Amino acid sequence: MMNSNAKKIFSSLPSIETPRLVLKKISMDNLYDMNRYASLDKTSEYLVWTPHFNLLETRGVIEFHMNQYKRGLAPDWGLNHKMDGRFIGTCGFTSVDEYNNAAELGYVLSPEYWGKGLMKEALSAVMKVAFIDMDFHRLFVRIMEGNISSVKLAESVGFIYEGTGRECQLIKGKYATVHTYSILKPEYERRICL
Numbered sequence: 001m002m003n004s005n006a007k008k009i010f011s012s013l014p015s016i017e018t019p020r021l022v023l024k025k026i027s028m029d030n031l032y033d034m035n036r037y038a039s040l041d042k043t044s045e046y047l048v049w050t051p052h053f054n055l056l057e058t059r060g061v062i063e064f065h066m067n068q069y070k071r072g073l074a075p076d077w078g079l080n081h082k083m084d085g086r087f088i089g090t091c092g093f094t095s096v097d098e099y100n101n102a103a104e105l106g107y108v109l110s111p112e113y114w115g116k117g118l119m120k121e122a123l124s125a126v127m128k129v130a131f132i133d134m135d136f137h138r139l140f141v142r143i144m145e146g147n148i149s150s151v152k153l154a155e156s157v158g159f160i161y162e163g164t165g166r167e168c169q170l171i172k173g174k175y176a177t178v179h180t181y182s183i184l185k186p187e188y189e190r191r192i193c194l
Helices: 004-012 028-038 055-071 118-133 148-156 185-193
Strands: 021-024 076-081 087-097 102-109 138-144 160-171 174-184
Touching: 004 118, 021 118, 028 055, 028 087, 028 102, 076 118, 087 118, 102 118, 118 138, 118 148, 118 185, 138 148, 148 174, 174 185
Parallel strands: 102 138
Antiparallel strands: 021 076, 076 087, 087 102, 138 174, 160 174
């Protein structure tokens, strides 16, 4: 069973503020900004989903997130850029392993904002909530082979290479090799105390 701290946060999903971002629930107000980046091939090159075909598809994705919020299930935060007010991506929980008190994190960022350290800022904020407020023991990310930027990001916030699933997922009609990186709560606590 999921720990009570995690349940409480999943049921309300409070906003998080970082120096350049506000992380908050995704809403229909984000429709056009999400479609703008989610319809680009390069955005989803190393993700399991294909580019959004039209606004209707993006609307469906947002409705899915809104339903997840209502049900208190593993949600994503929307990333809102303070400077220009744009919705620029998502960061949050892909899945939760209640029995083992672990969670998989996932993230996507508009290519317009790549290379500025924004996802590191967002991921660090989500990790803090996951470990400190939600009391998870283990966080992990799965990264498709070739996604060098995502590997660098994961390592920069303390994730450690754990193993490789060779051609373990059928993604977009091809078998993809996926690398797993993880971080444990004691490792995270040592990092933030340095």
